[in-house]
Amino acid sequence: xxxxxxxxxxxxxxxxxxLAGGSAVWGRLRTAGAVxxxxxxxxxxxxxxxxxxYFGFISTAGRSTFFTRxxxxxxxxxxxxxxxxxxxxxxxxxxxxxxxxxxxxxxFAPFLxxxxxxxxxxxxxxxxxxxxxxxxxxxxxxxxxxVNVGLPSFISTLGTGFILWxxxxxxxxxxxxxxxxxxxxxxxxxxxxxxxxxxxxxxxxAIFHVVLTRTRWGLxxxxxxxxxxxxxxxxxNVARIKYGNxxxxxxxxxxxxxxxxFQTSIIDPSSGQYLPMFYSVAxxxxxxxAMLGGSGTMIGAFLGAxxxxxxxxxxxxxxxxxxxxxxxxxxxxxxxxxxxxQLARLRGRGRAI
Amino acid sequence: xxxxxxDAPVTPGAASGDVLRVEHVAKRFxxxxxxxxxxxxxxxxxxxxxxxxxxxxxxTLLKILCGFQQPDSGRIVLNGEAVTLKSVxxxxxxxxxxxxxxxxxxxxxxxxxxxxxxxERVRWPLLSNRAMRKLARERLxxxxxxxxxxxLPVAMLSGGQRQAIAVARAVYSEAKILLLxxxxxxxxxxxxxxxxxxxxxxxxxxxVSVIIIAHNYGQVLEICDRVNLLQHGGITLDKPSKDTSxxxxxxxxxxxxxxALEERHRAG
Numbered sequence: 080x081x082x083x084x085x086x087x088x089x090x091x092x093x094x095x096x097x098l099a100g101g102s103a104v105w106g107r108l109r110t111a112g113a114v115x116x117x118x119x120x121x122x123x124x125x126x127x128x129x130x131x132x133y134f135g136f137i138s139t140a141g142r143s144t145f146f147t148r149x150x151x152x153x154x155x156x157x158x159x160x161x162x163x164x165x166x167x168x169x170x171x172x173x174x175x176x177x178x179x180x181x182x183x184x185x186x187f188a189p190f191l192x193x194x195x196x197x198x199x200x201x202x203x204x205x206x207x208x209x210x211x212x213x214x215x216x217x218x219x220x221x222x223x224x225x226v227n228v229g230l231p232s233f234i235s236t237l238g239t240g241f242i243l244w245x246x247x248x249x250x251x252x253x254x255x256x257x258x259x260x261x262x263x264x265x266x267x268x269x270x271x272x273x274x275x276x277x278x279x280x281x282x283x284x285a286i287f288h289v290v291l292t293r294t295r296w297g298l299x300x301x302x303x304x305x306x307x308x309x310x311x312x313x314x315x316n317v318a319r320i321k322y323g324n325x326x327x328x329x330x331x332x333x334x335x336x337x338x339x340x341f342q343t344s345i346i347d348p349s350s351g352q353y354l355p356m357f358y359s360v361a362x363x364x365x366x367x368x369a370m371l372g373g374s375g376t377m378i379g380a381f382l383g384a385x386x387x388x389x390x391x392x393x394x395x396x397x398x399x400x401x402x403x404x405x406x407x408x409x410x411x412x413x414x415x416x417x418x419x420x421q422l423a424r425l426r427g428r429g430r431a432i
Numbered sequence: 433x434x435x436x437x438x439d440a441p442v443t444p445g446a447a448s449g450d451v452l453r454v455e456h457v458a459k460r461f462x463x464x465x466x467x468x469x470x471x472x473x474x475x476x477x478x479x480x481x482x483x484x485x486x487x488x489x490x491x492t493l494l495k496i497l498c499g500f501q502q503p504d505s506g507r508i509v510l511n512g513e514a515v516t517l518k519s520v521x522x523x524x525x526x527x528x529x530x531x532x533x534x535x536x537x538x539x540x541x542x543x544x545x546x547x548x549x550x551x552e553r554v555r556w557p558l559l560s561n562r563a564m565r566k567l568a569r570e571r572l573x574x575x576x577x578x579x580x581x582x583x584l585p586v587a588m589l590s591g592g593q594r595q596a597i598a599v600a601r602a603v604y605s606e607a608k609i610l611l612l613x614x615x616x617x618x619x620x621x622x623x624x625x626x627x628x629x630x631x632x633x634x635x636x637x638x639x640v641s642v643i644i645i646a647h648n649y650g651q652v653l654e655i656c657d658r659v660n661l662l663q664h665g666g667i668t669l670d671k672p673s674k675d676t677s678x679x680x681x682x683x684x685x686x687x688x689x690x691x692a693l694e695e696r697h698r699a700g
Contacts (some may be wrong), residue, residue: 293559294554314550375473
């Protein structure tokens, strides 16, 4: 029988061929280096830790307010919003698409909850569920325009986003609304309690990490983005995967919108919009999700979002004006992308050795 | 037309006889007519070579046979019963599976995930990765495909290995009719030998029938029991491999090319 010449595979964990006796420390360092190169998340994790150390101790000689409860809550809330939407973006990006609309679902969903409760007498919990369902409907429309009509998702979701923006401002007359009294109770679990949002975020990341790495849905999502034609030929229902992931993203956008309304105790038409989407796509990309589809991780997006949140909160702690912040953000994204490309090359080389 | 004489009635599920017959199949794409009237049969355990020049419609025929596209007219008879192949999944459920030219492998996924793509072992809601890894390992060893690890992403494999994985995937799905689209294209001698061995192995088992689409006549004749030539939207030659030669097949195709060239000269 014919033999196949096999290239040396990258060892799964642990560095192979480390000659015993030499310096164990050096070996361990090399292993750590290999892990850093192989695991994109590890790189981002190190950056996040360094940033926390900087903002927490170095920048203010240990007198930082970074570790006070108020600041940590603030940090967790900023991070949670980015994380939750990034979960959806990771799924959609892995499919080879993008969703520009979740920030606008975010905008409209709490108003919808308010209209349903205050104008139509719907009880709080059904109203919240219907608002989340509305997110799914937007996701469905995005998928319909992308999969069935054949628009690039950049355009279809840009369109639905603007429509939602206009819909929100028209229906609320560009004015804030109060949280309906009947929803205040359930609101504690969604956003008004200090740590509620980050708990949601961590739970959702854990759930979707399992979905992405351990279920058929996740496998097929990667297959669709990795080789759409191939996935279709293998019998994977490409349309269903894309519909599902757009709908998940819509629901998550709606969830964050409702959470932030509860957190700030006001339904504000100026919250949401395109920024949550930008942050979450940036978080996904920093965390190693490929813009062209086929790969990405929830943990990476979680860390990417944490990194952006730490930057934002750190600047606040330092008392630096918010104005230059976006320059840092932009720089961080570009550096992350360069690192992404370079690390991918390193990974390729590591494989050949 | 030496072998087109299977007029004996084929009873459904008969041990002998044709597992697949294609009758008067036609397919057009807009103004382009890809297939006009294709008639083809495949016996149980047989390896049939489907040859023809580029653009003759070989891949179109393959896509119809695996349910990816539907013919405009004509019918497909599977084990004596006329069937409409509604989708790839449907064709697969009837035991027809294809290995495409592009292999339909997902670079980012591991070997075993590729082998089990869309037929994953699941202990709901989770994938049974351990079971799939073990089964993939066994199957590859069984087929003589010596991979070091089934955990490697297929992006890291060579062309021959990728082809072998794709074939293993199809065989693993208990395909009774295997359609191989240009399995030897762009393959080194060693890798081609691997694939040919794989097909020989299937032939030895006897329960899998294979259609190999190729334009390298030499390799096709080496492995196939019979060859069919697809030209002008139909089968123009049907001979057992031993009754024909690379020379003959080449002559036919080149004669066609000359004729087309002359016509063009006359027209121009």
